[in-house]
Amino acid sequence: MKLTVDEVKHVAELAKLALTEEEIQQFTEQLSAILDYAEQVQAVDTSAVPPTPYVLPLVNVLDEDRPRPSLPTDVALANAPDREDGYFRVRAVFEE
Amino acid sequence: MSATSSATSKAVDSPSSSSSPASTYLVLGKYEVVVGMEVHAQLLTRSKMFCRCSADYQGAPPNSHTCPVCLGMPGALPVANRAAVEATIKTGLALNCRIAETAVFARKNYHYPDLPKGYQISQYELPLCLDGWVAIDLPDGGSKRIRIRRAHLEEDTGKTTHVDGYSLVDLNRAGVPLMEIVTEADIASPDEAYAFLTKLRTLLRYLGVNSGDMEKGAMRCEPNISVRTPEMRERGEYGVKVEVKNLNSFRSVRNAIAYEAQRQAQILEQGGQVEQVNMGWDEQNQRTVLQRTKESAEDYRYFPEPDIPPLRVEEPWIQAIRATLPELPDAKRARYQEEWGLRRAEAEILTSEKRVADFFEAAVAAYGTAKGKPQRLANWITGELFRLLYAEGQGQDLRQIAGIPMKPEQLAQLLRLVDERVINPNTAKKVLERMVRTGENPQAIVEAEGLAMVSDTAQIDAAIDQVLAAHPEELARYRAGETKLLGFFMGQVMRALKGKADPGLARQRLQEKLQSEASSG
Secondary structure (H helix, E strand, C coil): CCCCHHHHHHHHHHCCCCCCHHHHHHHHHHHHHHHHHHHHHHCCCCCCCCCCCCCCCCCCCEECCCCCCCCCHHHHCCCCCCEECCEEEEECCCCC | CCHHHHHCCCCCCCCECCCCHHHCCEECCCEEEEEEEEEEEECCCCECCCCCCECCCCCCCCCCCCCCCCCCCCCCCCCEEHHHHHHHHHHHHHCCCEECCEECEEEEECCCCCCCCCEEEEECCCCCEEEEEEEEECCCCCEEEEEEEEEEEEECCCEEEEECCEEEEECCCCCCEEEEEEECCCECCHHHHHHHHHHHHHHHHHHCCCCCCCCCCCEEEEEEEEEECHHHHHCCCCCCCEEEECCCCHHHHHHHHHHHHHHHHHHHHCCCCCCCCEEEEECCCCEEEECCCCCCCCCCCCEECCCCCCEECCHHHHHHHHCCCCCCHHHHHHHHHHHHCCCHHHHHHHCCCHHHHHHHHHHHHHHCCCCCHHHHHHHHHHHHHHHHHHHHCCCCCHHHHHHCCCCHHHHHHHHHHHHCCCCCHHHHHHHHHHHHHHCCCHHHHHHHHCCCCECCHHHHHHHHHHHHHHCHHHHHHHHCCCCCHHHHHHHHHHHHCCCCECHHHHHHHHHHHHHHHHHHC
């Protein structure tokens, strides 16, 4: 399955990756090869197999609604590149 | 009042009347409005959806309710909140939904600073609740079903504050359980949208799953609005829909739909085409404005959340949750009308808030259900008591009834004092005012203020003589045939007796006196 350069650019944009023109070319080929490989699996007849998003025999793993202590604000912000008055400070985002 | 029967009571299930041409809401004389609604409702759990940080974020210092899970730290493991799952199933049951046997959480991928994981955990292909309906009342007395397409569970995002040149992020709200309810495009007018939202909020409050406070963001509504001609409807076609956000009240939703329908109809009238865009509501100028959106179309790449095993909802679990459903507003209203003979108008307003209904029912239990009694109580509650709540409470919120010092049993005592002719109805209003403020028993107030009704004929006669003597001019006019002055004299007599006279007796004595005066004069 041949990916287009535009598809790779779109995926890179969604993943917030800045790619050079060279890398885009490179990944277009590599990703296409990976998809080709995956395509072999499509040949298997799975019409009798129900969709299986989970392989573990687990359902209803639920916690009771009892609050537990949160992290101290300083710890929560410890890895933040920038902060202000207890907030994470980030580049301007326009109003939704 | 069995909970099981109330959710699907016959009274709820009144036949839906198809809207007659006369009642169809048309814009520019020919465009029908088609609205589907998305409602987000924060669930009233104590902890967050996928971690056990406190969900009580209002007023908390920024980033004081976070942990590795809601901060999106690598390796953190989200675990779903049982209470949130059960609240959603409970809501689904009240909305007449089918509860999915298997429900799966999914990742909705997008980058925004209020969502540190880079995705929101939501439900996509397999939501918890499907195919329900809510009945709304139509002005012509009929009712109409607004179908519910789905109700699912997800997590709220953090809050961003935009400052000059940068933004501040508070993640206390990130991960608070959020239920999304999506209707089919069954809403055909701004008023129907208003009625639907009012009904939904009432239900959510009855269930105790959501506060319904739109101004605090606990409930958010996004209508999808389009218009079409009857010909398009016949061909099964829809117009291009526009989603409107930033609506902070039901009134805004109603106004936004009316405005947007008009705007779209005008575009079509002029031969143009409606663009599929997101609009925001400008409350100040009462209009919709185009919202800036990213160029790249939405591409959320949903996939099943690998960290959370699926939900399997089997019948015993559903039955256990069904058993916790309270009697719902429509069933209550029908019961008030049928069993207690209440008029529709009072039955409706008393059931609009569960706390009001609870107050009323406790008062009825204390006062009695003999013919006319529940209606008399209803009149006092929806009349004088609501007036006092509005005048002395904070805002027009009837839920405040649960917080006043006066108990329902005391209101019943007050009405009994009127029935037993200990005080007259006007005095009772004064007593009620003090009861609402202080929570004192009515009997104690009557004694303390000496408000007992004056039924002593001699005392009343003396007051009448005094009034007539003090107003010779009015008396002369009365004698000359101006009989409407009876009201004036009555008022003076009541005033002379500090409003405490038995009004029936006073009126009777006054009439007799005036008649004899007239014949003697």
